[in-house]
Amino acid sequence: MRWNIQERLFGPWEKAQVLWLHGASLGECKVLLALAKRILEDFKNCPPILLTSQKTEVVDFINKKIRSDFSKHSIQTKIAPLPLNVIIKRFYKQVNPLCLILCENELWPAYLSAEKSRTNGSKLILVSGRFKRGAYLPKQILSPKAFAAADFQTELDQKRFSEKCPLLNSTVSGNWKLLSKKTKKSIHEKKYEVAFLSIHYSELAFLKNLFLNLYASNKAFIVAPRRLEEAEKFSKFFAKIKIKESRFPNFSSNGVCLIDSFGQFEKFLPLSKAAVIGGSFKARPGVHDFYEPLLFGIPTYIGPFSYGQEEMVSRYFQAGILQKLPLRPCSLPNYFASSEEIIKFLEKEIYAVEQGYLKLRQQLSNWIVKNEKTDFS
Numbered sequence: 038m039r040w041n042i043q044e045r046l047f048g049p050w051e052k053a054q055v056l057w058l059h060g061a062s063l064g065e066c067k068v069l070l071a072l073a074k075r076i077l078e079d080f081k082n083c084p085p086i087l088l089t090s091q092k093t094e095v096v097d098f099i100n101k102k103i104r105s106d107f108s109k110h111s112i113q114t115k116i117a118p119l120p121l122n123v124i125i126k127r128f129y130k131q132v133n134p135l136c137l138i139l140c141e142n143e144l145w146p147a148y149l150s151a152e153k154s155r156t157n158g159s160k161l162i163l164v165s166g167r168f169k170r171g172a173y174l175p176k177q178i179l180s181p182k183a184f185a186a187a188d189f190q191t192e193l194d195q196k197r198f199s200e201k202c203p204l205l206n207s208t209v210s211g212n213w214k215l216l217s218k219k220t221k222k223s224i225h226e227k228k229y230e231v232a233f234l235s236i237h238y239s240e241l242a243f244l245k246n247l248f249l250n251l252y253a254s255n256k257a258f259i260v261a262p263r264r265l266e267e268a269e270k271f272s273k274f275f276a277k278i279k280i281k282e283s284r285f286p287n288f289s290s291n292g293v294c295l296i297d298s299f300g301q302f303e304k305f306l307p308l309s310k311a312a313v314i315g316g317s318f319k320a321r322p323g324v325h326d327f328y329e330p331l332l333f334g335i336p337t338y339i340g341p342f343s344y345g346q347e348e349m350v351s352r353y354f355q356a357g358i359l360q361k362l363p364l365r366p367c368s369l370p371n372y373f374a375s376s377e378e379i380i381k382f383l384e385k386e387i388y389a390v391e392q393g394y395l396k397l398r399q400q401l402s403n404w405i406v407k408n409e410k411t412d413f414s
Contacts, residue, residue, distance in 0.1 A: 041093055045119045050132050055087040056401075057134035059117060059148070063095045063299070064214065064326050065140040066114075068165060070099060071217045072138070072394070077111050079398055080405050084135055089117035098299045120145035129154075135404055136160035136185070140213070141167045144174070153183065160404060162397065163187040165213035168198040169345045181205050186400050188213075188393045191348040210393025211386050212349065214328050218387055220380040222334045223307035228288060230256035231369065232306060232335075235263040235325035236315035241274050243318040243340070246367045252280045252292060259285065259305050261296035263315055263325065268297040302329050311336045311369055317343060318364060324350060327359060331383055334376030338362050338369060358382050 056076070058069040066088060073086045090096055099114045118128045125147040137152055137160065144163075152161040159182060166189040180202070187207045189195040195209050230251055233244065241248075251258050262271050272295060275282050281292030285301055288294065296305070306312070312330035314337065316322050323344030330337045338360045343350040353359040357373030374382070 041116045058088045060140040086112040088114045120147040138162045168194045174201045193348045215387045215390045225307045227310045229309040232259040232309035240318040255291045334380045336372035
């Protein structure tokens, strides 16, 4: 990983007002990219959008993504300024962001302090907010006026957050990973028995028996590492347990097909019969994104751990939309919901998130129309 300390300290940052969106992981930045596209479609007079992340590999991927989808003048992606008060204060005075939109739980104290210093009130918005049990809230936001608006994934996220930081304007719409998404039942031939998504290297031992049984049954399956730089370690693991390996998009009728590059999910998920989500076979970090396979109506399984998303997982499990596996599964049990039922459930979830966006759009409309310059105290 490249750290780009020089750029994070000193920019360069354009001396022009922007609408600032910030996320940490690739998943969060993909949410914000979808949000940026909607904002630009709805506001022709919107200032340029700046999307930042601390991760250089995420910035590189998003930059490639926007080349085909956006005007180079409408959105730019950069490494985030270091979250230190002196750096963020300099960044704010130079860029004068119209507002700051954060995703999930990226609540850096320096960002929040800068927003509180606006002389005309905070223009900080949280979307797809998550707040884990016992999570820490920096003192910079312990004020009802810290956020202009906040939208949470679940009512419990909202309740836990509000107990520590009362909010004047908060709503619950669900996970914004579903913003602008459409369900799309696959009609392709199913080449892969299972797609294992966002798997950590440390989880491979727990899934070993399932891998071996799939291979013994002459089945092909996909494995997508959570950290792509670990693909070679995954390859050595499968060689050690004597499972034949290929690399996507090359296809073999049995064995593991390993993913070693970003942006492949949309290509192989329509070809998969089922999905297993990583991050859920160890107590930390907790289950990763399970929406992508569900959007295709694909039966989706998780391990026994769902740290940070317990409420959402519980609701999906009770509806029969997600199924849980034991810590060391040997096979996949029968799935409760049909593909049609999965898609119908997801369409309701998408509708709720779209309603959340409409409320955000109204808030942005007030700011973009006025387009007032902010002084910072």
